[in-house]
Amino acid sequence: MPDCIFCKIAAHEIPSHIVREDEQFIVIADIKPVNPGHLLIIPKDHVEVVFAMDDARYAEAFAIAKRLSDPLRRATDAAKIGIAVEGFGVDHAHIHLIPLHGPHELNPDRAQPADQEDLAAMVEKIKKEMTVKHAE
Numbered sequence: 557m558p559d560c561i562f563c564k565i566a567a568h569e570i571p572s573h574i575v576r577e578d579e580q581f582i583v584i585a586d587i588k589p590v591n592p593g594h595l596l597i598i599p600k601d602h603v604e605v606v607f608a609m610d611d612a613r614y615a616e617a618f619a620i621a622k623r624l625s626d627p628l629r630r631a632t633d634a635a636k637i638g639i640a641v642e643g644f645g646v647d648h649a650h651i652h653l654i655p656l657h658g659p660h661e662l663n664p665d666r667a668q669p670a671d672q673e674d675l676a677a678m679v680e681k682i683k684k685e686m687t688v689k690h691a692e
């Protein structure tokens with residue numbers, strides 16, 4: 557395993573605020589959120605960029621984003637949920653899922669370190685919304 561922070565998070569060697577996980581993916585709260593509720597969808601296997609995932613895994617990553625978007629929007633009262641992929645920070649593929657309240661918020665310069673308790677509380681709120689069935 558390379559010396560990679562996301563590999564260590566996926567292996568639970570470094571603690572994180574986990575929203576959901578399965579064999580292939582872990583979804584955590586970003587510790588420097590652009591907005592409260594900013595999540596990272598991370599494949600557990602080390603691949604450097606999202607486009608290096610095989611097609612099935614790439615599709616699953618965006619399916620997870622889709623499934624989380626409604627619970628995340630409800631938990632944060634966001635107007636929209638944005639998706640961003642850059643990959644300059646950590647050389648392990650990840651997708652940012654970010655609650656947006658207005659235009660031009662999808663900007664990494666807005667990221668601020670968050671309080672651990674606030675992150676934990678937000679993750680609990682999102683997880684609660686994930687269990688709620690909403691009739692549409």
Ligand SMILES: [Zn+2]
Pocket residue numbers: 558560561562563564601602603647648
């Ligand atoms: Zn890695």
